[in-house]
Amino acid sequence: MTTSEKNLRTCNKGHKYYKSSDCPTCPICEQERIPANGFLSLLSAPARRALESNGITSLQELSKCSEKEILQLHGMGPASLPKLRTALKGNGLSFRN
Secondary structure (H helix, E strand, O other), rough: OOOOEEEEEEEEOOEEEEEEEOOOOHHHHHHHOOOOOOOOHHHHHHHHHHHHHHOOOOOOHHOOOOOHHHOOOOOOOOOHHHHHHHHHHHOOOOOOO
C-alpha cells in the first residue's frame, strides 16, 4: 500500500496548505467562497462549483435544466438532487422535464 505524501502549497492569495493530490483548489479560499444563504449554500463544494462553472447561479437558471443534465455535470452527485428539488419547489419552480 502506497502512502501519499502531502506537499506544502501556496495559493495566489498567499494561503499555505498541504495537499497530496494534484487538485489546485485551495481549501482556505474554498471555505471563504461558501455563500451565506441561497440554494448554493446547501451544496457541497464540488456540486456548487459544478453549477457555478456552468453558469447556473440562480434557481431560474437551474429550472431550465433537467435532473439528468445536472447529474452529468462533473462534481454533481445524486445526494444534491433532493436539496435542489426542495429549493426549486420552495420558489414555485421545478426541473425541466
